[in-house]
Amino acid sequence: MRVAKAITLSDGERVTLTKWARGRSTPARLVQRAKIILAAADGRENKDIATELGCTRRTVGTWRTRFVKDRLPGIEHDAPRGGRTPAQ
16 A cells, blocks of 8 residues: 655745635636645545545645655646647
């Protein structure tokens, strides 16, 4: 069985994530990611977070892992996707 990565937040990160989670003009995908990280930092399990936010455990795991690796910039922007490079 896999164990989710533990998340500890600095005061600044917690303030930023809370602002994103409550922001009325914040994009919905960023609101969801911020809520995932805040819940994970409180020690909640992926399955509980997924149930509460209406997403999959895989989604929660993806954003938890990306946050541990890249911190706030890791969840602020989508990762580059495959495909042909755009013509210039």
